[in-house]
Amino acid sequence: MVQLLAPSDLVFVLLAAVTLIAAILALQAKELIYGAIALGISFIGIAGFFVFLDAPYLAMLQIAVYVGAVVVLILFTIMLVRREETEALSELPEGGQGAVGLWLAGLLAVAISGVAALAGPNLPSTPPTGDLPVSSLGLVIAAEYPVPLVILALLISAALLGALVLAKLEK
Amino acid sequence: MVSLVSYLIVSAALLGIGVYGLTVKRNAIRILFAVEIIVNAANLNFAAFTRYLNPPQVSGQVIVFYSIAAAAMEAAVGLALILVAFRLNQSIDVRKLNKLKG
Numbered sequence: 001m002v003q004l005l006a007p008s009d010l011v012f013v014l015l016a017a018v019t020l021i022a023a024i025l026a027l028q029a030k031e032l033i034y035g036a037i038a039l040g041i042s043f044i045g046i047a048g049f050f051v052f053l054d055a056p057y058l059a060m061l062q063i064a065v066y067v068g069a070v071v072v073l074i075l076f077t078i079m080l081v082r083r084e085e086t087e088a089l090s091e092l093p094e095g096g097q098g099a100v101g102l103w104l105a106g107l108l109a110v111a112i113s114g115v116a117a118l119a120g121p122n123l124p125s126t127p128p129t130g131d132l133p134v135s136s137l138g139l140v141i142a143a144e145y146p147v148p149l150v151i152l153a154l155l156i157s158a159a160l161l162g163a164l165v166l167a168k169l170e171k
Numbered sequence: 172m173v174s175l176v177s178y179l180i181v182s183a184a185l186l187g188i189g190v191y192g193l194t195v196k197r198n199a200i201r202i203l204f205a206v207e208i209i210v211n212a213a214n215l216n217f218a219a220f221t222r223y224l225n226p227p228q229v230s231g232q233v234i235v236f237y238s239i240a241a242a243a244m245e246a247a248v249g250l251a252l253i254l255v256a257f258r259l260n261q262s263i264d265v266r267k268l269n270k271l272k273g
Contacts (some may be wrong), residue, residue, distance in 0.1 A: 008173060009173055012173045012177060016177075016181045019181065019185070020181070020188065023185055023188045024188055026204050026208070027188065027191070027192040027196065027201060027208075032200060032201070039207065039208075043207075043211065046211050046214070049178070049181070049215055049218070049219075050215075050218055052173070053178075053219055054222055055222070055232050055235075058214075058232055058236065058239075061239055062239060065239050065240070065243045066207075066239070066242075066243070069243055070207065070243055070246045073246060073247060073250055074200065074204075074246070074250065077200065077250045077253060077254060078200060080254060080257075081200070081254070097194070097195060098195050100194065101190075101194035101195035102191060102195070104190060104191070104194055105187040105190040105191035105194070106187060108186060108190055109183045109186060109187025109188075112179070112183035112186065113179070113180045113183045113184070116176050116180060117176055117180070119176075120174070123175045123176060123223070124174075124175055124223050124224070126174070137229050137232050137236070140228075140230070141233055141236065145233055152237055152240055152241070155241070156240065159245075159247060159248050160244070160247060163247045163248050163251035164251075166248070166251040166255050167251045167254055
């Protein structure tokens with residue numbers, strides 16, 4: 001499926017390896033802080049995929065929003081939560097739940113990959129030629145989906161107010 | 172060039188990693204990590220499908236745009252909830268957050 005000959009394929013494989021290993025590290029790292037940093041690296045890998053897919057604006061947005069805002073927010077939260085608390089919870093749970101989770105996740109990933117591989121012959125193996133100009137995304141959002149944009153703005157305002165109210169909650 | 176199936180497989184692997192985190196982890200912050208990973212897997216799928224299946228249109232990218240904004244919002248609210256849970260409970264172990272249990 002993936003030939004290691006063309007340079008773009010090599011870059012894709014490297015990007016996939018970085019993204020997946022960083023995602024695993026984010027969940028398995030002993031220290032929560034390292035996990036958050038690994039999560040940021042995984043997000044940067046996804047941004048690389050967006051560049052590959054001719055979506056430079058999404059890559060920029062991904063880095064600005066996820067790496068710039070979400071990961072930093074997570075880091076601050078980790079600092080606000082007591083240190084020994086975050087460390088003690090890093091171990092795997094007792095009993096068979098770890099194995100069950102692993103089986104479930106593996107089965108899901110293999111099943112979806114299998115379906116994708118079965119459908120493979122019907123799916124295009126090379127992207128159609130012709131690039132997607134960055135400006136077209138802005139035009140489509142502004143011209144065809146203006147109402148969702150307004151709803152999104154309201155939703156963000158409501159969510160941020162809610163987060164503020166929650167964080168200020170007195171005991 | 173890279174085929175569409177490769178993107179789907181990477182995305183499925185990310186989904187698997189996220190589901191593993193959701194089912195196994197006890198730390199609320201790590202569960203939030205897992206949710207973010209799953210959202211990213213979905214975003215990757217949208218971008219890949221829109222690139223390969225209807226090239227002049229960018230509707231998939233529009234969905235990813237909204238999805239990124241919604242996920243960032245969800246992270247902010249989730250972290251505020253975790254802070255409140257920690258303040259009330261002195262713990263972010265999701266197995267200890269059982270005050271509503273009858």
